[in-house]
Structures are given as C-alpha cells and as structure tokens.
Amino acid sequence: MEKLIITAAICGAEVMKEHNPYVPYTIEEITTEAYKAYKAGASIIHLHVRENDGKPTQNIDRFRDVMNEIAKKCPKVIIQPSTGGAVGMTNDERLQPTRLNPQMCTLDCGSVNFGGSEVFINTEDDIKYFAEKIYERNILPELECFGKSHIDQVLRLYKKGIINDHLHFSFVLGINGGQTGEERDFHFLRESIPQNATYSVAGVGRYEFSLAELAIKYGGHVRVGLEDNIYIEKGVLAEGNADLVRKVVELAKKHNREIATPEEARRILHIKEN
Ligand code: KMH
Numbered sequence: 517m518e519k520l521i522i523t524a525a526i527c528g529a530e531v532m533k534e535h536n537p538y539v540p541y542t543i544e545e546i547t548t549e550a551y552k553a554y555k556a557g558a559s560i561i562h563l564h565v566r567e568n569d570g571k572p573t574q575n576i577d578r579f580r581d582v583m584n585e586i587a588k589k590c591p592k593v594i595i596q597p598s599t600g601g602a603v604g605m606t607n608d609e610r611l612q613p614t615r616l617n618p619q620m621c622t623l624d625c626g627s628v629n630f631g632g633s634e635v636f637i638n639t640e641d642d643i644k645y646f647a648e649k650i651y652e653r654n655i656l657p658e659l660e661c662f663g664k665s666h667i668d669q670v671l672r673l674y675k676k677g678i679i680n681d682h683l684h685f686s687f688v689l690g691i692n693g694g695q696t697g698e699e700r701d702f703h704f705l706r707e708s709i710p711q712n713a714t715y716s717v718a719g720v721g722r723y724e725f726s727l728a729e730l731a732i733k734y735g736g737h738v739r740v741g742l743e744d745n746i747y748i749e750k751g752v753l754a755e756g757n758a759d760l761v762r763k764v765v766e767l768a769k770k771h772n773r774e775i776a777t778p779e780e781a782r783r784i785l786h787i788k789e790n
C-alpha cells in the first residue's frame with residue numbers, strides 16, 4: 517500500500533472562533549496552524565484565507581501573503597488553495613488563488629445543500645470553466661465530491677476530455693445536505709472511481725475519524741482539520757489542527773501505514789512542476 521497522505525484543512529470558510537478558539541484568521545495564525553499541522557505529519561495544506569476579523573475572502577493578495585509565509589515555514593509542503601471559497605462568491609472571485617500557480621487546488625464537482633438556506637452552487641458549466649482555468653496553469657485539481665452524483669459528473673467530463681489529469685478525488689462526506697459518511701457510503705464511493713485514481717476522505721463532524729480509519733485500511737488518503745471538525749473526541753474541542761493530524765498518525769500506526777512526506781505525496785499524486 518502507498519504511504520498515507522494527510523491533508524490538513526486548517527480553517528475553511530464557515531467555522532469561526534466562536535466554535536473553536538483555535539480557528540485561525542490572521543496571516544500569522546494561519547501560518548502557525550499550517551506549520552504545526554505540517555510538523556505533526558500533514559503533507560498538504562488545504563487553504564482558505566480570512567480577513568483579520570474572520571470574514572472569508574478569496575482575495576489574491578491575501579492568498580499570496582499567506583502562501584509565501586507557509587512556504588517559508590514549511591519547506592516543500594503542498595499548498596492547496598480552495599477554489600470553493602464561501603457560499604455565494606462568484607466563480608472569478610473563487611478562482612483568484614489559481615493565478616498564483618499553486619501545484620494543487622480544489623475543483624468542486626457539483627452543487628450541494630449546505631445547511632439551512634444555503635446552496636453551494638457548482639453547475640456543469642461552472643465545473644467546465646473551473647477545469648479550463650485550472651488545467652491551463654498545469655495545476656492538479658483535487659476533485660471535491662460531496663456525494664456519488666459528483667463522481668458521476670467527473671467521469672462524464674473525463675470521457676469528454678474536460679477533466680483530463682491524474683484523477684485525485686476528495687470525498688467530503690457528512691455535510692448537512694450532502695451524502696452521509698457511513699461505512700457503506702465510503703465503500704460505494706471508493707468502488708465507483710477508476711482503479712488508477714487516488715482518493716482522500718474528509719469526514720465532516722462525527723464522521724472525521726471513522727472515515728479516516730477506513731481510508732487508512734483501504735489504501736485511501738485522509739483529510740482532517742478544523743474546517744471539517746472541531747472536536748478531538750465527542751464533546752472535547754481540539755486544541756488546534758495538529759491535534760487532529762496527530763490522531764490520524766496514531767490511527768495509521770495502528771494499521772502499519774507509513775506517512776508520506778510532501779515529496780512522496782507529489783509522486784503518489786503525479787504532481788507536475790508548473
Ligand atoms: N466553503 C465551501 C463553500 C473547497 O474548499 O473547494 C466550499 C469548500 C470547498 O470549502
């Protein structure tokens with residue numbers, strides 16, 4: 517089995533300090549959280565950025581500042597900016613960090629209810645537009661799928677050559693309105709992707725560690741972080757992202773799965789120099 521790639525989703529766009537005081541907002545806070553997660557074993561930082569007051573933004577200058585600081589503190593780590601941003605942002609607003617030529621970024625592969633009255637909109641035409649912008653810069657997209665229909669969408673676009681790189685999926689399960697993260701969901705999704713594709717699993721809330729353990733056992737990769745889950749165990753807040761990463765490292769040890777370095781992650785994911 518390949519070594520385990522751990523992605524740390526350190527702040528997201530929705531979770532706030534009111535939910536967990538370790539959610540980082542400032543450039544310094546985000547960089548410190550990224551550094552601690554990297555030292556704990558993360559080889560990819562899934563990155564959103566915030567204004568100092570916590571408001572999510574896709575501003576290219578803010579991304580540039582944060583990415584430069586993370587690259588200084590965490591040599592070789594793979595920085596994966598979000599092109600999802602926050603619900604309600606325009607496509608071009610969301611795509612701003614791709615203009616910084618990261619090696620990876622996310623590509624959200626379908627629309628999904630996002631709790632309450634919110635809908636995270638990614639129409640087929642939106643996905644095609646994002647794919648065009650991402651591939652023209654030689655960036656590897658992480659194909660975020662909130663359910664099985666999003667995998668089907670990817671496979672349709674793959675047949676047409678619109679999605680055309682190494683297929684690396686991220687199954688984000690347990691969103692209010694998306695597919696749940698039960699064991700049967702996990703098997704259904706991993707069995708629905710091509711043999712030579714890779715995948716990572718992000719379990720939202722209570723699904724975080726049960727899905728992480730399944731991915732470790734079955735050869736997938738894992739994403740954890742305050743973006744997805746604020747608890748280290750039922751009712752106990754995590755004291756930062758590194759706590760969550762360390763728990764995955766422990767689970768990997770239990771199953772004799774080694775942890776990939778950023779360089780090893782690049783090889784496993786076929787990341788090209790851009
Ligand atoms: N914040 C969500 C609306 C991504 O990073 O690509 C979108 C999201 C997905 O987090």
Ligand code: ZN
Pocket residue numbers: 525528529562564598600743
């Ligand atoms: Zn995200």
